[in-house]
Every structure is written in structure tokens, then in C-alpha cells.
Amino acid sequence: MAVRDPYETLGVAHHADQDEIQRAYRKLARAYHPDINKDPGAEEKFKDVSEAYSILSDPDQRRRYDAFGPEFRSVPEGVDPQTWARSRARAGAGAGAGAGAGGPFTGGFGGFGGDVGDVGEEIDLEDLFGGLFGGGRRRGRWGPTRGADQEAEVEVSVEEAYRGAYRTLTIDRPGGPQTIDVTIPAGVVDGQRVRLAGQGGRGGGGAAAGDLYLIVRIAPHPRYRVEGRDLYTDLPLAPWEAALGATVAVDTPGGEAKVKVPSGTSSGRRLRLRGRGLPHPHGTPGDLFAEARIMVPRHLSDRERRLLEELAAASSFDPRNPRSR
Structure with missing residues (x-):
């Protein structure tokens, strides 16, 4: 089961640490998330990015990918990487010479990718699998074989x-x-x-x-939008909270949190709550971004109407003039 090169997909070097990998993933996930990018190919790119991150963020999967390459999931546990590399090289060298020879083994081998060709004596399967076949080849039959993933x-x-x-x-x-x-x-x-x-x-x-x-x-959620480990949620604010500033409650998956709304906050402003996104078992957790949404009352009392009329008469603010904002 071959996969694309996760380092190339995320655009990071092979020696990149987890913070670099996470930053690259967040940037690409935002760019290609289907809820944001409506390009027909964005969803497929987002899946590739998520697949690459799932490999490189897992130490065991990353170690196996570095050892065996794109087909690492098909390689049985316990195989020595150097032995694997030598056997693959011999398979490539012998494929042309054995083609059409009618040897005992032709075509592809499990999930190891490609047509190996007629193996003949070019590949020692016991050398490749470290004895996993238990000498069955010499007895004229295959020995124990690991189950499929x-x-x-x-x-x-x-x-x-x-x-x-x-x-x-x-x-x-x-x-x-x-x-x-x-x-x-x-x-x-x-x-x-x-x-x-x-x-x-x-x-x-x-x-x-x-x-x-x-x-x-x-699964899609009525309150949160997910991008990698970061979460996005709407933060409804009254006009006076946005204008004067306030400290308000925000629901997070880990429980209620408080966020300080700066005075002069407009709709669309993102307020960041560090570490309140999805946790990371081996690194930095994601963040939660609360996006301000200014709400106005549908029905006004007489006093509220009078106060708003006084504000309108006293204020020189013009929301349609960029210099006023």
C-alpha cells in the first residue's frame, strides 16, 4: 500500500522536528480545507496533507517510513532495513534478466509494489525476511507468512x-x-x-x-470548525461589549474558558485561545479561535431606543468610511 512522500507533500526536510511539521500542516490544511477552498481539487489535496501529517506526527510510522519508504505498511515487523534495501536492489537488477524465463515466482509480491519479475536465485527470501519463512522454500512449499494489514x-x-x-x-x-x-x-x-x-x-x-x-x-459539528488541531467557533457579542471591551465565556471541548474582548472589536476579528484546540500526544496542542460576531437586539425597549438615538446623534463614526474604522 504505497503512499506519497509525506515530506514532499508537507514541504519539509527529512530532519524537520515536530514543530516544523505541525506548522507546515496547519498552513496547508487552512489553504486546502474544503470549507474554505472551493476548488474541485482542494479536497483531495487536503486528504493528502492529512495523510502526510498522520505519518510524520506518529513516531513509529515516521520511523518505518524512513526505513522502508512509501510501502512501509506492507513490510512485516522485524525485517532489517538494510537487508530490505539490498534485496530490493537485487530484485531491480535481476528483473530484466529473468523476464519470461518461467521461474518459480513471477509478478508482484504482496504489497511490496511493482513487478519483481522472475526471481530465480537472484533474491534470497530468507535473507529478505530474516527467516520468517522458516525454510519452507527448501521443502518445496512456502512457510509461515504474516497476515495482511x-x-x-x-x-x-x-x-x-x-x-x-x-x-x-x-x-x-x-x-x-x-x-x-x-x-x-x-x-x-x-x-x-x-x-x-x-x-x-x-x-x-x-x-x-x-x-x-x-x-x-x-464528523461535522454545529459549533466548531476543525482545521488540523485548530478549532474555530463563533463568538456572539453585544454592540457595547465589542465597543467597550469585555471578558466573556467561550465553550471549548475541554470546558468553559474566558476570553478578553478588546475595545473596538469588529465582526470577524479572531481571538486566540492558546492550547484550547485538539491535544497532541507528542507535541503542542492546537489553538481555538473565537471569531467575533456582533449581534443586535431584535426588539428594543423605549429606554434602549432613546439611548441608541442619543448615541447616533453624538457619534461621528461612519462604518462605511475606512478612515472611521
């Missing part, structure tokens, strides 16, 4: 992405459907893959089972 999508709310969640999933197995209980860790982002070791396809010949990857999807 599987994928399943799971939808969570913003609150569940913040706190973590539990799910009961039904997975199709060769012997029939199987029900498993899974834990979604706190701090997942849309498109992230959560690895459940040993929960994939059953191995052959007593070998280990594959892994199950849960692809997380964050």
Missing part, C-alpha cells in the same frame, strides 16, 4: 477527538464477521491512522496476524 473508517465527534473514545467494530474475517472493541486515543485528527497491532488478517502457518488501521474521520 486491513483498514476501517471510524467517525468521531470533535469532543471525542479531544477526549478519546471507545468503539465496537465489526470486521469481516475469512471465517465470518468478528466484533472487536477499540480505543480511539485523545488528540486524533481527521484522516489520521490509528494502528491496532495484530488485529488485521490472520497469518498463515502460525505466523503473526497483520495490523488493523483505523482511519479517523471527524
Whole structure:
């Protein structure tokens, strides 16, 4: 199961630290989020960016990608990276010579990508897999083989992405459907893959089972808009709160917070609450941005009307004149 180069997708160097990776992801996620960018290709780019971030923000996935490249999810656990690289190089060198020779192994191999060609004696499978085949080739048959990796999508709310969640999933197995209980860790982002070791396809010949990857999807929310780990929410304000300044309450997934509204705040101004977005298990949490929305009363009392009329007569403010704002 090959993936695009996550470093190239996010535009970061291979030695980039988590802060650099997170900044690059936030910038691209804002640029391509389907709620903001209506270009037909934006959604696909947003998925690529989310996929790249899910790999590079997970130390184990990043380590395996660095070791094995785009097909890292198809490489069994325990394979030595240098042995893997040497065997891949020998496969490339021998593919032309063995083509059409009618050897014992032709075509693609599992999820390792590409047509290997007629292997003949060019590749030592025991060397490649460190003995995982248990000498079966010499006995004229294949030995134990690791089970295939599987994928399943799971939808969570913003609150569940913040706190973590539990799910009961039904997975199709060769012997029939199987029900498993899974834990979604706190701090997942849309498109992230959560690895459940040993929960994939059953191995052959007593070998280990594959892994199950849960692809997380964050459901649309009536209050929050999600961009990576950052959250956006509307902050309704009375005209006098916006004009004079105030301290008001804001709902966040982690509970109520207070935000200071500066005097002279207009609609659309974003007030940042650091660390109030989605948590990050291995780094800096996201932020919550409260966007000011000035609301006016639909019905005025006689006193309110008189006061507003006095304000209108006394004020020289013209909202349509840029020099007044």
C-alpha cells in the first residue's frame, strides 16, 4: 500500500522536528480545507496533507517510513532495513534478466509494489525476511507468512477527538464477521491512522496476524470548525461589549474558558485561545479561535431606543468610511 512522500507533500526536510511539521500542516490544511477552498481539487489535496501529517506526527510510522519508504505498511515487523534495501536492489537488477524465463515466482509480491519479475536465485527470501519463512522454500512449499494489514473508517465527534473514545467494530474475517472493541486515543485528527497491532488478517502457518488501521474521520459539528488541531467557533457579542471591551465565556471541548474582548472589536476579528484546540500526544496542542460576531437586539425597549438615538446623534463614526474604522 504505497503512499506519497509525506515530506514532499508537507514541504519539509527529512530532519524537520515536530514543530516544523505541525506548522507546515496547519498552513496547508487552512489553504486546502474544503470549507474554505472551493476548488474541485482542494479536497483531495487536503486528504493528502492529512495523510502526510498522520505519518510524520506518529513516531513509529515516521520511523518505518524512513526505513522502508512509501510501502512501509506492507513490510512485516522485524525485517532489517538494510537487508530490505539490498534485496530490493537485487530484485531491480535481476528483473530484466529473468523476464519470461518461467521461474518459480513471477509478478508482484504482496504489497511490496511493482513487478519483481522472475526471481530465480537472484533474491534470497530468507535473507529478505530474516527467516520468517522458516525454510519452507527448501521443502518445496512456502512457510509461515504474516497476515495482511486491513483498514476501517471510524467517525468521531470533535469532543471525542479531544477526549478519546471507545468503539465496537465489526470486521469481516475469512471465517465470518468478528466484533472487536477499540480505543480511539485523545488528540486524533481527521484522516489520521490509528494502528491496532495484530488485529488485521490472520497469518498463515502460525505466523503473526497483520495490523488493523483505523482511519479517523471527524464528523461535522454545529459549533466548531476543525482545521488540523485548530478549532474555530463563533463568538456572539453585544454592540457595547465589542465597543467597550469585555471578558466573556467561550465553550471549548475541554470546558468553559474566558476570553478578553478588546475595545473596538469588529465582526470577524479572531481571538486566540492558546492550547484550547485538539491535544497532541507528542507535541503542542492546537489553538481555538473565537471569531467575533456582533449581534443586535431584535426588539428594543423605549429606554434602549432613546439611548441608541442619543448615541447616533453624538457619534461621528461612519462604518462605511475606512478612515472611521
